[in-house]
Amino acid sequence: MTPQKHRPFGTVSQLPSGKFRACYTGPDGRKYSGPSTFFTSGDAHAWLRQEQKLIEWNEWEPPKLRYRSQDDANxxxxxxxxxxxxxxxxxxxxxxxxxxxxxxxxxxxxxxxxxxxxxxxxxxxxxxxxxxxxxxxxxxxxxxxxxxxxxxxxxxxxxxxxxxxxxxxxxxxxxxxxxKKPKPARKELPEAATMRAIVDQLSHPHKLIGILTFFHGMRIGEVLGLRRKDFTITEDAIMVHVRGNAYRTANGMIYQDTPKTSAGNRTVPVFKAFHEDVRAHIDTIPGDSPDAFACVTGTGKIILDTSYRSVLDRAKKRAGVTAKITPHYGRVWLITTLVEQGMTIPAIGEILGQVDLKTITEIYMRTSEARRQEALEKVNEALGDI
Structure with missing residues (x-):
């Protein structure tokens, strides 16, 4: 009896590109191809032999699943x-x-x-x-x-x-x-006189940053992102339009034309007490371009937030201030001051670009010691009249 010839496993075909493609029918009756084409016929046949052994050893699974498993393992x-x-x-x-x-x-x-x-x-x-x-x-x-x-x-x-x-x-x-979300450190309410003493120790171009963060509740990135066209100056009023934000990278400060939050796009009125300082600063901005940044170094780059904080620390020492006061403390002061003057929480939120009003009432808002004592005295007087 003539022995049957062993049927070859799979097929190898040469493509027009000169490379070789290997295919075979798996145990599930489906056709499978190699993960890629092969440079030589020998490589294609070697891959087929490897697949055949996996079938014989009952270790076979579809190639794509096997390769994915290898990727996952690595x-x-x-x-x-x-x-x-x-x-x-x-x-x-x-x-x-x-x-x-x-x-x-x-x-x-x-x-x-x-x-x-x-x-x-x-x-x-x-x-x-x-x-x-x-x-x-x-x-x-x-x-x-x-x-x-x-x-x-x-x-x-x-x-x-x-x-x-x-x-x-x-x-x-x-x-x-x-x-557990850490409880935010309570920011003590800074006194206006203390912040003014620090600002007076700052010089151009850092003084504007101090004015707008301490007394106008602007975030430091918002101030560093300001350009000439973001200031509207008239005889009686100065308005700052917050349209963007500057953030720090390994290569320096980068400007993005959107503010930090959706509510950040807003207009902030500048208190008259600081009009002269702001006008003086705007006059020193290099060039005439409306897009020229307002807070830059001598080389024309946006001031690093970390550099400003170092300058601010030195100004605090010169002013004799030992209490912790960062640029963000200005938001605490402004919110509390505006509340004491009767402004509503939503209106304050619009000025500060704070969409979460709960944050204003639970974290930022404080009562000054003088106001607290005044309120207690009024209650005491009322009780005395009963």
Missing amino acids: RTVGDWLRQWLDLQEKRLKPSTMANYRDTLDRRILEVKGKAGRLRDVPLVKLTRRDVVDWWDAITIQFGHQPYNRAAYVRLRTAMQAAVERDMIPTNPVDVKDAK
Whole structure:
């Protein structure tokens, strides 16, 4: 009896390009091709032999699933975080993206020490224990800082995105301590005289920043993003139009033509006590372009927010001020002062570009000691008349 010839497994065909394509019919009756074309016929046949062995050993699965499994096995937490950040690029503002990247770099992607181990864990093997170890490590290394929780929130969001893509079955980012939102430090109400003493120690071009942040409730990024055309100056009034925002990157301050929040696009009236200072500053802006930035260095670049804070610290020392006062404290002072003068909370929110009115009432608004004592005395007098 003539022995049957062994039927070859799969086929190899040459393409017009000169390369070779390998195909075969799998155990499920479907046809499968190699992951790419091959330069030689020998390479194509070698791939077919490898596929045939997997079938014989009962270890076969469709090539695309197998290659995806290999990709998943090789993908680390750091790989996925970088990919996730790239996915946010078109969705978020440049300033927000810079914050996201900086936060994850500081606490996961570029952090040193034990905390840095998290980025090298294979994504499919990430466990809650790995996340807890990371959280403990950054707490020991950095203390209880807002950056820690911000990184935790970004990590949890990125892992949830991985769950939605069927890359991992569940989200392992679940740390009880990290869920607790830190209570914001109470900003004590600064006295107007104290802030004025500090501003008087500032010189051009930093004095304008002090005036607009301390006494007009503007955010420092909003002030640094101001251009000549954002000032409307008449004989009796000066208006500042907030249209954009400047934020810090590794290459310096970058301007974006949208404010920090949706409510940030607004007009801020300047108090008459500062008209002379503002007019003097506008006269010193280099060039005649309406787009010329108002707060620049000698080389024409937007002043770094960190540079201004250093200048402000030196001005505080010269003014003899030891209490903690940052540019953001001006929002506390302005909100409280306007409330005491009878302005409504919604109207104050419009001036400060604060859409969350609850923040105004619960965090920013304070009562000065003088006003508090005055109110108590009026109640006492009323009680005496009963």
